[in-house]
Amino acid sequence: MMLRKLKASIKALLRKSPYKIIRAVDYNRFEAIEETLRALKRRGYAPKVIADGGANVGSFSLLADEIFGPNVKIHMFDPQPACAPALEALAAKRGFLYHAAAMSAKSDENVHFVVDPVAVTTGAYVEEFATPSSVSVPTIALDDVFTNWLRKDDRALLKLDLQGWELEALKGGRGSLRNIEVVLIEVAFYAKSHEPTIAQLVQFFDDAGFELYDIASIYPRPRDNRPRHGDFVFVRSSSALCEDKAWA
Template identity: 30%
Template sequence: MGIMRRIAGKIKRTIFPSPEVQVRIQPGLPSCEDRLKHAASLGYSPGVVFDCGAFIGRWAREVHQIFPGANLVLIEPNSELYARIAENTQPFSSQVQLIEAAVGEQDGRMQLNIWENPKHGNETTALAASSLLDHVQGQATRSLDVAVKRIDDIAQQAGCWPDLLKLDLQGAELPALKGAVKALENCELCIIEFGCLEAYKERTTPAELMSFMDEMGFALYDIVDVRYRPYDKALVGGDFFFVKRNSALKSHKDYF
């Protein structure tokens, strides 16, 4: 049994060498873009969007297409991605502010861990993940010393508060939310990545997200971009849509 277990582990590491990569979005289920378009069709129109974990700016580009009048605050700690962000947001750059920081519960400095997957053929997927947290599979490929700021402080410094808040933080969502209490008072819609695997050490759990957002006056609106691990179909995670309980998107209380 010991030999077979080691062989199975070696096969798994060969096929899936990096943290939480090679996951597949379940076809036929709603995407984030689908649901934002649906919200727009119901009259939802945010004036300010905060994109925390902006990566290369691709999501910001999609959001601009849906809400062309919105101003976007892109928050990304990895300085190696800033050129790509500028490229993806160049057509609407006058509506974009880039904040060079990670988000957390307190201001300070931390190490941003970066895992690379060189087997991927393009620069987007070659970065398997980056997180302020450690990973159970071992040391990151490399790390960067980055500033950490509270979302409330960023909003105050930027002179605007989010109507739509998106968090894609690879397990570090709860500390970021604890630093966004005032921002959440203003915000109507939150899109927050959740994970079901214990890959990142001390990662935020779905239950913690549900509990915190309930305390802040939000209700679960949808679950989108659900992903499964290919070799055993275990649920990896997806994105929660939370809306304020008094939002117009929740104005109808029953089925009909």
């Protein structure tokens, strides 16, 4: 009885303080994509065009619209059949543009896409060969969507969450990248199959005139808290976002 009263008293005091007590566990990794986008906005970033590669059911598109809208033009890319109803509904209701294809180096080809044919999943991915769980889906190159009209003053944002297919998608957008200011991209700390290494991605962006600007998230594997994948932010080196390099 005395112990319960003591615990209740301590909890009451903590509720009035800025502190909290937690169990001793491994240090948490972080998930701060929303805060990263809001921080970019606070620093003056205001994209007019957003490309959501690997849109799934449109959660990122809705978040980006909430932060940067209402006049931003949003393109959603995802080939998953199970995601189509949600993305079609968003396109109809919110005016987002929906491309039911896998972003890749070239348009009008087909790739083997491993996916649950009925349920929505965030783990769908491109496979080199057909498997019993893969479906054939069309591809689309970023340049075939944006090259003819995208301008630097659109300050475009490209988000890529393609489960290891990001570098192929970037190869199909070399022209568009000249007029893209910010890229939010999923990275793998170690490969399971064909994921590009972080070094390969950094080199690609360095060659394209971007610099690593921020790390928006790190996701660990539960058994030992080792990072397995995350989301990096690359910004064009000529962007005003990169001008302030003061330490404090």
